[in-house]
Amino acid sequence: MFHGIPIYHVLIVSTALFFIGVYGFFTRTNLIMILMSLELMINGICVNFIVFSKYLFPGTLDGMFFVIFIITIAAAEAAIAIAILLNLYRNFHTIYPEELKTLQDHE
Amino acid sequence: MMQVILFYAFSLLLLSFAIMTVSSRRFFRSAVYLLISLLLTAALYFLLEFNFIAIIQITIYVGGIVVLILFSILLTQSEDANVPKVPWFKKLLGMAVAGSGFFITIYLILQQKFNALPDGGKKLNISEIGHGLLDVHSSGYVFPFEVITVLLLVIMVAGIAVAVKDEDFKNQEQQNNEKIKIQ
Numbered sequence: 001m002f003h004g005i006p007i008y009h010v011l012i013v014s015t016a017l018f019f020i021g022v023y024g025f026f027t028r029t030n031l032i033m034i035l036m037s038l039e040l041m042i043n044g045i046c047v048n049f050i051v052f053s054k055y056l057f058p059g060t061l062d063g064m065f066f067v068i069f070i071i072t073i074a075a076a077e078a079a080i081a082i083a084i085l086l087n088l089y090r091n092f093h094t095i096y097p098e099e100l101k102t103l104q105d106h107e
Numbered sequence: 108m109m110q111v112i113l114f115y116a117f118s119l120l121l122l123s124f125a126i127m128t129v130s131s132r133r134f135f136r137s138a139v140y141l142l143i144s145l146l147l148t149a150a151l152y153f154l155l156e157f158n159f160i161a162i163i164q165i166t167i168y169v170g171g172i173v174v175l176i177l178f179s180i181l182l183t184q185s186e187d188a189n190v191p192k193v194p195w196f197k198k199l200l201g202m203a204v205a206g207s208g209f210f211i212t213i214y215l216i217l218q219q220k221f222n223a224l225p226d227g228g229k230k231l232n233i234s235e236i237g238h239g240l241l242d243v244h245s246s247g248y249v250f251p252f253e254v255i256t257v258l259l260l261v262i263m264v265a266g267i268a269v270a271v272k273d274e275d276f277k278n279q280e281q282q283n284n285e286k287i288k289i290q
Contacts, residue, residue, distance in 0.1 A: 026205070036138065040128060043144070061248065083269040
């Protein structure tokens with residue numbers, strides 16, 4: 001109980017955020033949109049870590065360092081993903097994964 | 108009391124903007140909704156008194172990642188590009204997967220009994236975080252710090268490797284362009 005907010009409510013918010021990201025990940029057909037859904041999922045996970053650190057282990061640093069780690073990896077992942085994406089667009093003129101068939105054995 | 112009201116208002120806004128992010132059919136609007144939902148997450152961190160994480164969230168996510176995403180939208184899409192319409196069975200399938208996962212997780216969470224500890228009024232300040240990051244003793248976190256630094260080095264090398272084009276690659280690209288023109 002923190003300021004009268006039960007832990008379950010915060011956990012429900014973070015779980016909902018994660019699964020909204022999962023929904024976007026499954027339904028989007030565009031690589032940029034998939035990346036954005038991924039960011040939402042990562043965000044939900046970070047909220048989860050912060051909540052557990054706040055309610056169950058107050059005063060310790062573990063949850064905070066997990067979140068710092070995750071945010072660093074998310075930034076690195078976004079940078080690399082967008083570099084690859086721009087290269088893909090330069091070579092194939094599309095960012096829809098269903099149209100990228102060069103590595104498959106079609107044709 | 109104020110904080111409780113703010114928490115529920117922020118989380119309601121956060122979830123609605125997240126839903127708009129994954130359902131909007133305009134690229135730019137979707138990115139702006141993502142930006143707003145990331146800012147609202149930072150607001151939640153402020154409410155939970157994790158000020159340092161909130162600042163990191165704003166500078167790295169809102170200032171870095173969303174700007175990168177906006178640039179890549181600008182570079183790859185024409186101005187009024189819409190996302191193609193998703194077929195209804197795919198939407199239904201996604202909803203089924205996400206919904207069932209959500210309800211299973213919520214069911215498991217609600218069955219747990221969490222013993223929330225009293226806060227004790229102890230607040231983490233930034234110097235404590237810095238000491239924790241560089242502490243080599245058993246209570247320190249120098250190992251994850253080192254892992255992050257190595258990871259960032261690898262990412263920098265990978266970014267340069269992806270960005271640099273050599274001559275063979277250029278020729279191949281020209282051939283590809285010709286192929287596309289012929290098609």
